Amino acid sequence: MNAKQRLIAALTGNPVDHVPFSPFLAYVWESFPREIQAAGHLAFHHRIGADPLWRGAPCPVRAVPPPDLTSTTFEEAGRTVTVTTTPVGTLRHSAMPSDAGNTCFLVEHPLKTEEDYKVQTWIEENTQMAYDPQPMLEHFARDGREGLSLGMLVPRSKSAYQTLVEHLAGTEELVYALSDFPDTVETLWRTMVARDLEAVQLAAKSDYEYFITWEDSSTQNYSPTQYDQYIGSEIDQWCKILTGAGKHYIQHACGHLAALVERMRDHGVCAVESISPPPTGNLSIASARALVGDRLGIIGGIEPTQFLRLSMAELGPYVEQVIADGQGGPFVLANSDSCPPGVTVEKFKRVAEVARASRW
Numbered sequence: 001m002n003a004k005q006r007l008i009a010a011l012t013g014n015p016v017d018h019v020p021f022s023p024f025l026a027y028v029w030e031s032f033p034r035e036i037q038a039a040g041h042l043a044f045h046h047r048i049g050a051d052p053l054w055r056g057a058p059c060p061v062r063a064v065p066p067p068d069l070t071s072t073t074f075e076e077a078g079r080t081v082t083v084t085t086t087p088v089g090t091l092r093h094s095a096m097p098s099d100a101g102n103t104c105f106l107v108e109h110p111l112k113t114e115e116d117y118k119v120q121t122w123i124e125e126n127t128q129m130a131y132d133p134q135p136m137l138e139h140f141a142r143d144g145r146e147g148l149s150l151g152m153l154v155p156r157s158k159s160a161y162q163t164l165v166e167h168l169a170g171t172e173e174l175v176y177a178l179s180d181f182p183d184t185v186e187t188l189w190r191t192m193v194a195r196d197l198e199a200v201q202l203a204a205k206s207d208y209e210y211f212i213t214w215e216d217s218s219t220q221n222y223s224p225t226q227y228d229q230y231i232g233s234e235i236d237q238w239c240k241i242l243t244g245a246g247k248h249y250i251q252h253a254c255g256h257l258a259a260l261v262e263r264m265r266d267h268g269v270c271a272v273e274s275i276s277p278p279p280t281g282n283l284s285i286a287s288a289r290a291l292v293g294d295r296l297g298i299i300g301g302i303e304p305t306q307f308l309r310l311s312m313a314e315l316g317p318y319v320e321q322v323i324a325d326g327q328g329g330p331f332v333l334a335n336s337d338s339c340p341p342g343v344t345v346e347k348f349k350r351v352a353e354v355a356r357a358s359r360w
Contacts, residue, residue, distance in 0.1 A: 003051040007148040011210075011248075011271055011297050013330045019323050021333045021355035022053035022147075022299070023348055024274065027103075031341035042143045048345065049352040052147025053299070053332065055252070055273065056214065058135035059152035060206035061199040066126035079107060089119035111169040114181045117188050120168065124191040129155070129198045133206055140207070150250055150273075151208035153238065154199040158213045160192030161222075161230035171221050193234050200238050204245035211242065211249050212273060217264070218255020227260060232267050239268030250299070254337035256282040261292050271297025276336030280304050285325035297330030300337075302351065308340045312350060319354040327360060 001009065006020045025041065036044055045052045066086070073082045079094040091110040098105060111117055136151065156163050164185075165171050177185050203211065217231070239249050248270040253260065257275060261283065264272060275298055277284045283291075285301045292298075301322040310318055323333060333355050335343075 003045075003147040007051055007053060007332060008209075010332050011250075011299075011330050013294055013297075016360065019326075019331065019333050019355045019358040019360065020051040020053075021049075021352045022051050023048070023351075024055065024335050024337060024339060026338035028339035028341055028343050032345065036345065040143065042146060045147070048348045049356060050348070051332075052143065053334070054139070054144055054147060054149040055212055056157070057139050057144060057149040057151045057208070059155055059157075059199075059203070060131060060133045060136045060208065061155055061202045062130045062132040063155035063195070063199075064128040064130050066123065069123060069126075080104070081108075084110070084123075086119055086122055088122045089115055091116055091119055106167070106170075109168060109170045109173065111164075111177070112173070114177075114184050117177065117181070117184045121184075121188045121191050124188065124195055127195060129195060129202055131202045131205065136206060136208070148210065149208060150210045150212040151203065151206060153203055153211040153213050153249065154196045156192075156196070158215050159231050159234045160189050160196055161226075161234070162215055162217075163192065164189065165221050166216065189230060193237075196234065197237060197241070200241045204242055204247055209247060210270070211247065212252055214252050216255060217251060217253035217257060217260055219259050220256050224259045224263070227263065232263050235264075235269065236267040243268060250297070254280070258283045258287070258291075261288055261296065265292045265296040269296065271299050271330060271332075273299040274334070274337040275300040277301070277303045280336060285322055289326060289328050292329065294329035297332070298326055299332040300334045301326060301331075302333070302335040304336060304338065304340055307335050307343050307347065312346065315347060315350050316354055319351050320358075323355070323358050 001017045006016050009016045010020050042052060068087055070085045071082055073080060079096050081094040084091045093106060093110040094108040095104045096107045111120055139149065164174050169177060242249050250271045250273050251264055251269045252273045254274040254276060261272060275281060275288055280303055285298060288298055306318060
C-alpha cells in the first residue's frame with residue numbers, strides 16, 4: 001500500500017498492511033534543526049517512515065468581504081490592534097505575542113456590546129463565498145502529491161459557534177450575551193451558519209475526498225446541550241451535504257470529549273482527529289472505542305506530555321498499547337493535537353517503527 005491507500009483503508013475500517021502513523025507537527029516543527037525544516041514536511045515524513053496526513057490543506061473556498069469594509073492594524077503597548085470599520089459601526093480586537101508558546105493570543109475580542117454583534121451580522125450578511133481551487137491545486141502539486149489531504153472545509157476554519165467562542169466573543173462573554181440579548185446573538189449565529197453552508201456546498205465540488213475544520217471541540221468551553229444546539233446542528237448539515245457528494249468530514253477535537261464523541265458519530269462525522277487521553281483530554285483511546293464502536297474513526301492517541309516525557313525505552317510499549325486500544329474500528333495513530341517542542345526526531349522514528357511492525 002502507498003500512504004494514501006493505507007490511510008483511506010484505515011479510515012474506512014478496511015484491512016491495512018500496518019497501522020498508519022501520521023504525526024501532527026504543529027509547534028514542534030520550529031524546534032527541529034534547520035536542515036530538517038529546509039527540506040520540508042514531506043521529506044520529514046520520508047525520513048521517519050510516516051504516512052503524510054495533510055490536516056487543513058488549503059480551503060477551496062474564499063470568503064470575499066464587503067467592499068466597504070476596511071481594516072487597520074497597528075502596534076499599541078505591546079499588542080497588535082486591529083480596527084475594522086464598516087458603514088454600520090466599528091470593531092476592535094487586539095492580540096499579544098507569547099514567546100514561550102511561539103504563538104499569540106487574543107486579549108481583546110471584537111464583540112463586546114450588542115451593537116458589536118449587529119456590526120458583525122452586517123459583515124456576515126455582506127460577505128460572499130467564492131470557489132477558488134488554485135491554492136488546492138498548488139498543494140496537490142507539492143506536498144499533497146503524496147498521502148491524504150484533508151481540505152479545510154470553510155474559510156473561517158471552524159463552526160460558527162466555535163468561532164464566536166474562540167475569536168469573536170470569548171466563552172464567558174458569549175454566555176452573558178446569550179442571556180442579555182439572545183435574539184441578537186442568535187441572529188448573528190444563524191447568519192454565520194448560512195455563510196458556512198454556502199461554503200460547504202462549494203467545497204463539495206472540489207477534488208478533496210476528505211475535509212476537516214479546526215473545531216477544537218471540548219466541553220471545557222460549552223455544555224453538551226450547547227454543543228447540540230449550536231455546533232452539532234451545523235455539523236450535521238455539513239455532513240449531509242458532503243455525504244451527498246460522496247465526501248467525508250473529519251472533526252479536529254483536541255479537548256474534553258467524553259460527552260461529545262457519540263454525538264459526533266451520530267451527526268455523521270467520519271473520524272475524530274487529535275483525540276487525546278488525560279491530561280490533555282479526558283478520554284482514553286480504549287474508552288473512546290468502547291463508546292463509539294466501529295462507526296467513528298479515531299486519529300490520535302499519543303498524549304502530548306507523554307510523548308515529551310517518556311524515554312525511548314518507555315515509548316515503544318506505550319505506543320503498542322495505544323494501537324491495541326484503538327482496535328475494533330477505524331484508527332490512525334498520531335500524536336494528539338500539537339506536539340511540544342523538545343520531542344526529538346528519534347522519537348518520531350521510534351513511533352513509526354512500532355506502527356510499521358503492527359498488524360491488525
